[in-house]
Amino acid sequence: MTPRALWLIPALYTLLVTGEFLALTQLALSLTARGESALAVGALASSFWVGILVVSLRADRIVARHGHARSFIAALVVSAAAFGTLATHTSYAGWLAAVVVMGVAGGVLWVCGEAWLAEAAPAARRGFFVGLFETAVGIGMVGGPALLTLLQGGAFQPLVVAFGLTAAAAVGGALGLHGQGPARATVATVTHAQAALASARWRRLAWPLVLVAALAGILEAGSGALLPSVSLRLQADATTAAWLGALIGLGSALLPTPSGLLADRIGLHRVMRFAWSLLIAATALLAAAAAFAGSAAAPLLWPVGFVLGGMGAAIYTLVVIEFGHRFTGAELLRAMAFLVTGYTSGTSLGPVIGGALFDAGGLPGLAAGLLASSAAGGWCAWRAARLASPAPARAPCAG
DSSP, rough: OOOOHHHHHHHHHHHHHHHHHHHHHHHHHHHHHHOHHHHHHHHHHHHHHHHHHHHHTHHHHHHHOOHHHHHHHHHHHHHHHHHHHHHHHOHHHHHHHHHHHHHHHHHHHHHHHHHHHHHHHHHHGGHHHHHHHHHHHHHHHHHHHHHHHTTTTSSSOHHHHHHHHHHHHHOOOOOHTEEEESHHHHHHHOOOHHHHHHHHHHHIHEEEHHHHHEEEEEEEEHHHHHHHHHHTTTTOOOOHHHHHHHHHHHHHHHHHHHHHHHHHHHOOOHHHHHEEEEEEEHHHHHHHHHHHHHGGGGGGGHHHHHHHHHHHHHHHHHHHHHEEEEEHHHHHHHHHHHHHHHHHHHHHHHHHHHHHHHHHHHHHHHHHHHHHHHHHHHHHHHHHHHHHHOOOOTTOOOO
């Protein structure tokens, strides 16, 4: 893979995720304006993540069979076609089907793109390029809704613009990535001895880190979806609550690349320990303040929310880097597929669990849950680091 592709994959992913979150936000507003129930709106949003979750269990086999470049380009084309359907239909059933297809294509792109970068990037710069990819995700998640505000009342329809972004990504992928990436034989060929070694390494390292990523997903994406609503329930106005959501997303967008650079320089285990320590400290502060001051501790949601978003994204980035250091080929694809499954599961469960804790115990109950999740994640990361054998020579991940 050429250096051009190392930069091109994050750029294409920025276009894709911006289009996704522009479209999903516009669909939610359109359905609400049409008088659809909150359940219908929520089901449409959830169907996107369900598509990702389902395909993530098979994405490694898809990429192993067709190769990185073909899988990535084909998924971009399918995604663009789904966006075209969104722009030309107005029925709820049509939108729901298109969003599921968006999720399926997006899941293949997620697994394939991360595995491709993690394997192809130079070991000494793997943290930077993986962090750049995760930053692209954060930029798209913030940029999509922000772009929607600029399009409101204008001549351009948001869903048409979303289709244009994904179509541009598909064209860019076809022109820039065709014929690149690891060959299918490299991905698919594994000897019996290699398979036995992979199984042992998987049991020792991969599963604990998948659990780490799931807990990071609960804290990052779960908080991003829930804390603005909590702020509103604690008497903040709608504008303030929306800005809180933007701040959490900003943390997710800004911190993965610096975290990856630090991992390249001082070792990813040191950065991982710092990230979980900061999460534990921030959530402990919120829990203590909420226990003594109740809803008066609401202003702490701002700095804590930024830490949750930023450190959650950083931890996920570090797990991807760890997998890139320790696995290759089919092993790496399998690890990435399960990683996306674990993270998406955490993303889906976070708002539900957090909402139940807030309903039962108010801000102190929610803060206690965040602290418990942070402590559990820190313990799992520490346990995974102790269980891991020294990294191969190709992987500079001391720390």
